Amino acid sequence: MEAADVIIIGSGQGGVPLAKDFAEEGRRVVLFERDALGGSCVNYGCTPSKAFLAAAHAVGRARHAKELGVHAHINVDFPAVMDRVRGVRDSFNQGTQKRLHDAGVRVVCAEASFVGDRTVTGGNITVQAPLVVINTGTSSKIPKIPGLAGTPYLTNRNFFDLKQLPPRLLVIGGGYIGLELGQGLARLGSETHLIVKGDRVLNHEEPDVSEVLAEALKRDNINIHFNVETKKVTYIDNVFTLTLDNGQELQAEAMLVVIGREPNTSALNVSASSVELDAKGFVKIDDQFRTTCNGVYAIGDVANQPAFTHVSWEDYRRLKAILSGENRTRADRVLGYAVYTEPQVGRVGMTIEDAKKKGINARCVTLPVSQIARAIEWGHDLGFYRMVVDNDNDKILGATLVGYETAELVHVFLSLMEAGATWQLLEQSVHIHPTYGEGLPSLARLLLGDNIPSCPNR
Numbered sequence: 428m429e430a431a432d433v434i435i436i437g438s439g440q441g442g443v444p445l446a447k448d449f450a451e452e453g454r455r456v457v458l459f460e461r462d463a464l465g466g467s468c469v470n471y472g473c474t475p476s477k478a479f480l481a482a483a484h485a486v487g488r489a490r491h492a493k494e495l496g497v498h499a500h501i502n503v504d505f506p507a508v509m510d511r512v513r514g515v516r517d518s519f520n521q522g523t524q525k526r527l528h529d530a531g532v533r534v535v536c537a538e539a540s541f542v543g544d545r546t547v548t549g550g551n552i553t554v555q556a557p558l559v560v561i562n563t564g565t566s567s568k569i570p571k572i573p574g575l576a577g578t579p580y581l582t583n584r585n586f587f588d589l590k591q592l593p594p595r596l597l598v599i600g601g602g603y604i605g606l607e608l609g610q611g612l613a614r615l616g617s618e619t620h621l622i623v624k625g626d627r628v629l630n631h632e633e634p635d636v637s638e639v640l641a642e643a644l645k646r647d648n649i650n651i652h653f654n655v656e657t658k659k660v661t662y663i664d665n666v667f668t669l670t671l672d673n674g675q676e677l678q679a680e681a682m683l684v685v686i687g688r689e690p691n692t693s694a695l696n697v698s699a700s701s702v703e704l705d706a707k708g709f710v711k712i713d714d715q716f717r718t719t720c721n722g723v724y725a726i727g728d729v730a731n732q733p734a735f736t737h738v739s740w741e742d743y744r745r746l747k748a749i750l751s752g753e754n755r756t757r758a759d760r761v762l763g764y765a766v767y768t769e770p771q772v773g774r775v776g777m778t779i780e781d782a783k784k785k786g787i788n789a790r791c792v793t794l795p796v797s798q799i800a801r802a803i804e805w806g807h808d809l810g811f812y813r814m815v816v817d818n819d820n821d822k823i824l825g826a827t828l829v830g831y832e833t834a835e836l837v838h839v840f841l842s843l844m845e846a847g848a849t850w851q852l853l854e855q856s857v858h859i860h861p862t863y864g865e866g867l868p869s870l871a872r873l874l875l876g877d878n879i880p881s882c883p884n885r
């Protein structure tokens with residue numbers, strides 16, 4: 428048995444900086460990682476998917492340029508696209524390795540499991556420490572479709588290893604990953620079918636967000652099959668055949684299965700400790716990241732936090748502050764996120780439905796992007812900006828922005844909400860013409876009762 432000051436399990440987005448900081452302070456830190464350093468974000472998530480979408484959206488924009496009178500001849504060099512994606516991913520992965528090495532973290536390349544309350548084993552070593560942080564993330568949930576097991580289907584784990592563009596693609600799941608990667612491959616040239624269990628894509632979002640996205644996907648020639656389930660899969664002569672419950676059969680050379688995530692806790696053997704899991708297998712934590720076992724904390728996706736990199740990273744900052752004696756919690760932060768389809772979805776805070784459920788006296792206003800001069804000039808007609816405000820104190824409660832690069836624009840709301848601003852502050856702001864940002868004070872002006880947003884030249 429070895430002794431350390433800190434054990435980190437999993438090199439996710441919070442675990443890596445935590446390990447680095449503690450090691451730089453001179454503490455003995457042991458980090459267990461069973462797969463690639465840097466976790467999902469760096470190796471199978473954000474980094475490769477966004478590098479991939481850079482190519483896909485370049486094609487999409489070139490193709491849609493015909494609406495501007497520009498007719499492009501597009502030649503996709505798919506192996507070069509994917510080489511670049513893997514190059515970006517590898518550089519981030521190597522950066523993670525270097526940061527941990529330079530800080531003096533002892534990295535154990537092995538799966539870790541508990542053998543006692545603060546005692547962890549893996550890769551032929553057993554370590555005990557007063558502080559253990561679990562940052563093991565999630566993995567793809569795989570449906571029990573007859574015939575699926577054993578076929579070379581894709582998940583986010585192996586998608587970025589693709590070498591050739593599949594001529595045809597089936598995507599099971601109409602959530603974040605299905606839409607981002609499905610739209611991406613469609614734009615690069617795969618004939619794409621999206622299989623959606625319910626009656627809309629992105630079903631965690633407001634219904635009109637789903638409508639805009641469905642229209643955008645149709646414009647990319649994606650075939651969306653709503654209200655269907657998959658009954659059977661066969662894979663013969665390098666072709667998948669998917670039988671739907673309405674009897675329809677679809678065929679493709681590639682099939683992407685993206686129906687959600689499940690926590691990486693089964694290998695942890697938490698029953699050897701007092702760490703408790705919830706009914707879905709996530710690690711139970713309190714507002715200060717404490718598990719039910721003294722000295723053991725959990726951060727990021729595995730603790731059932733909103734599954735985003737910036738959340739796991741912010742968990743690290745807050746946990747570090749808590750461990751150094753500050754009275755911080757995870758409960759008081761304004762969280763946003765984005766979906767990197769085209770158009771994008773930028774979200775922060777509450778929707779009007781969320782506000783109503785909480786009993787808040789709230790209202791919302793919505794401005795179609797087609798009312799914004801910049802959108803008209805640039806030929807973008809899909810999307811809308813929406814803001815939710817509290818009627819009692821005028822504070823901004825949330826925003827949904829669907830349109831061009833709204834992942835950037837939504838930060839205006841993140842900052843306003845972090846500052847506790849009222850909508851009148853936004854209404855009085857003078858934004859630059861002609862920009863998409865100009866639509867935000869116009870949106871606020873709708874609360875004054877203006878029917879036509881006061882945007883120059885409109």
Ligand SMILES: Cc1cc2nc3c(=O)[nH]c(=O)nc-3n(C[C@H](O)[C@H](O)[C@H](O)COP(=O)(O)OP(=O)(O)OC[C@H]3O[C@@H](n4cnc5c(N)ncnc54)[C@H](O)[C@@H]3O)c2cc1C
Pocket residue numbers: 436437438439440441442459460461462463464465466467468469471472473474476477537538539540562563564565583604691694695726727728729733734735736737738739767
């Ligand atoms: C395709 C895709 C695209 C995404 N895009 C975005 C995006 O654009 N923006 C965004 O904010 N988020 C995005 N996400 C979500 C984001 O990747 C995750 O929320 C983020 O990685 C959370 O990380 P984490 O710190 O919880 O753990 P992870 O990054 O999942 O890391 C956990 C690590 O723990 C390791 N591990 C697990 N069990 C053990 C064990 N027993 N022993 C040792 N090691 C173990 C795993 O191998 C893994 O390396 C995306 C996810 C996917 C799948």
Ligand SMILES: NC(=O)c1ccc[n+]([C@@H]2O[C@H](COP(=O)([O-])OP(=O)(O)OC[C@H]3O[C@@H](n4cnc5c(N)ncnc54)[C@H](O)[C@@H]3O)[C@@H](O)[C@H]2O)c1
Pocket residue numbers: 570599600601602603604605607622623624625628629630656657685686687688733734735764765766767
């Ligand atoms: N831009 C980003 O920040 C980004 C991008 C990708 C992923 N992520 C994170 O990763 C998480 C996982 O993404 P995801 O797309 O796997 O999950 P998701 O929860 O977004 O979507 C999964 C979809 O699959 C559907 N589904 C469930 N079971 C099904 C079945 N048997 N057949 C067909 N459809 C089924 C669900 O109804 C849902 O619409 C996201 O929730 C998000 O937190 C973030």
